[in-house]
Amino acid sequence: MSLPDDSRYLRGGPVAQRIIVAVREDAKIAKAEGFPPKLISITVGDTDAVDVYVRNQRAKAQLAGIDFEERRFPATITSGELEAAIHGLNADPRVTGIIIQRPVPAHISVKTLQAAVHPLKDVEGMHPASIGNIVYNQLDLAPCTAAASVELLRETGLDLKGLEVVIVGHSEIVGKPIAFLLMSEGATVTVCHHMTRSVAAHARRADALFVAVGKPRLIKADMVKPGAAVIDIGINSEIGPDGTSRIVGDVDTDSVKDVASWITPVPGGVGPITVAILLRNTMVALSRQHALYESTYGTADRLAAE
Ligand SMILES: NC(=O)C1=CN([C@@H]2O[C@H](COP(=O)(O)OP(=O)(O)OC[C@H]3O[C@@H](n4cnc5c(N)ncnc54)[C@H](OP(=O)(O)O)[C@@H]3O)[C@@H](O)[C@H]2O)C=CC1
Numbered sequence: 001m002s003l004p005d006d007s008r009y010l011r012g013g014p015v016a017q018r019i020i021v022a023v024r025e026d027a028k029i030a031k032a033e034g035f036p037p038k039l040i041s042i043t044v045g046d047t048d049a050v051d052v053y054v055r056n057q058r059a060k061a062q063l064a065g066i067d068f069e070e071r072r073f074p075a076t077i078t079s080g081e082l083e084a085a086i087h088g089l090n091a092d093p094r095v096t097g098i099i100i101q102r103p104v105p106a107h108i109s110v111k112t113l114q115a116a117v118h119p120l121k122d123v124e125g126m127h128p129a130s131i132g133n134i135v136y137n138q139l140d141l142a143p144c145t146a147a148a149s150v151e152l153l154r155e156t157g158l159d160l161k162g163l164e165v166v167i168v169g170h171s172e173i174v175g176k177p178i179a180f181l182l183m184s185e186g187a188t189v190t191v192c193h194h195m196t197r198s199v200a201a202h203a204r205r206a207d208a209l210f211v212a213v214g215k216p217r218l219i220k221a222d223m224v225k226p227g228a229a230v231i232d233i234g235i236n237s238e239i240g241p242d243g244t245s246r247i248v249g250d251v252d253t254d255s256v257k258d259v260a261s262w263i264t265p266v267p268g269g270v271g272p273i274t275v276a277i278l279l280r281n282t283m284v285a286l287s288r289q290h291a292l293y294e295s296t297y298g299t300a301d302r303l304a305a306e
C-alpha cells in the first residue's frame with residue numbers, strides 16, 4: 001500500500017532504520033570482541049501475524065549483522081518438549097537471545113515457556129523477573145511492541161508529562177507494558193479491555209490513543225478526539241477487495257485520519273520498529289552477558305596473563 005505524502009502519518013520506517021544502523025555498529029564491535037550475536041525464534045504452530053513478524057526478523061537481522069535462526073515446532077508438541085528445547089538454548093553459549101512467538105496452541109502455557117527462557121537471554125523482557133523492571137522504571141530492555149509504540153508517540157513531539165493516554169487492549173505483551181512505560185514518562189494512563197463499559201467514551205478523551213486488540217476497524221472516527229495521536233498496533237490479515245491477502249490494523253484509518261492529527265499506518269507504522277527494537281534488545285542482552293562473563297572470568301584471565 002502506498003500512502004499519500006501526509007505529515008499526519010507517523011511512519012515507522014525511518015525510526016526503525018535509525019535503530020538498525022546503531023545495532024549494526026554494536027554487532028560489529030561485539031563480533032570483533034568474540035561475542036557474535038545470535039537470535040533464536042521459536043514458533044509453535046501457524047499464525048499469519050507471526051509469519052509476517054518472523055519474515056521481517058530474518059531480513060532485518062541479516063541487515064544488522066545478527067545471526068538469526070527460526071525453530072519451528074508442530075502444534076502437537078508437548079510443553080515438556082518445548083521446555084527441554086528452551087533449556088538446551090539457555091545452555092548454548094552461542095545463543096544470545098530467545099523469542100517465543102505468540103500465540104502458542106491452547107494446550108501450552110505461554111507463561112511457562114517465557115519463564116523457561118533464561119532471564120539473560122530474554123530479549124522480549126517477558127520473563128516474570130524481567131517484566132518487573134519496567135515497573136521499577138528500568139527501561140533499557142522492554143517488550144518490543146510496547147517500546148516501539150512509545151517510540152512512535154515520541155515522534156509527534158508531544159510532551160508526555162500529564163498527557164491523557166488511553167490504551168485499548170491489556171495483554172501482557174502489549175497493552176500492560178505500554179501503560180507502565182507511559183506512567184514512567186509521567187502520562188496519565190487509562191487502560192480499556194473487553195469488560196470496559198464504553199471504550200468509545202474513554203477513547204474520545206485521549207490525547208494519545210493506543211489500540212492493540214486484533215479487530216480490524218474497531219476504532220472509528222467518532223471514537224477519536226480531534227487532534228489526537230492514534231497509534232494502531234493491530235496486525236490482522238484479511239482478504240482485500242482484489243481477492244489477495246493484506247494486513248490491516250485495528251483502526252479505521254480512512255475515516256480516523258480526518259480527525260486525528262497523527263496516525264500510524266498499517267503496514268509501515270509500529271511493526272517495523274518492533275522488529276528493530278527486538279534486535280536492539282538482543283544487543284542489550286549480549287552486553288549484559290558480556291559484562292557477566294568478564295566479571296566472572298575476564299579479570300582473572302587478564303591477571304593470569306600479566
Ligand atoms: N505491531 C506489532 O508489532 C504487534 C502487533 N500485534 C497485534 O496487536 C493485536 C493485539 O495483540 P495482543 O495484545 O497480543 O492480543 P491479545 O489477544 O493477547 O489481547 C487483545 C486485548 O484486546 C482486548 N479486547 C478484546 N476485544 C476488545 C474490545 N471489543 N474492546 C476492547 N478491548 C478488547 C482483550 O481484552 P480481554 O483480555 O479482557 O478479553 C485483550 O486485552 C493483534 O492484532 C496482534 O497481531 C501484537 C504484537 C506486536
Ligand SMILES: Nc1nc(=O)c2c([nH]1)NC[C@@H]1CN(c3ccc(C(=O)N[C@@H](CCC(=O)O)C(=O)O)cc3)C=[N+]21
Nearest residue numbers: 049050052053056100101102235267268269271272274
Ligand atoms: N512474542 C511475540 N512478540 C511479538 O511482538 C509478536 C508475537 N509474539 N506474535 C505476533 C505479533 C505480530 N507482530 C508483528 C511485528 C512486526 C510486524 C511487521 O514487521 N510488520 C511490518 C511489515 C508488514 C509486511 O511485511 O507486510 C509492518 O507493519 O509494516 C508484524 C507483526 C509481533 N508480534
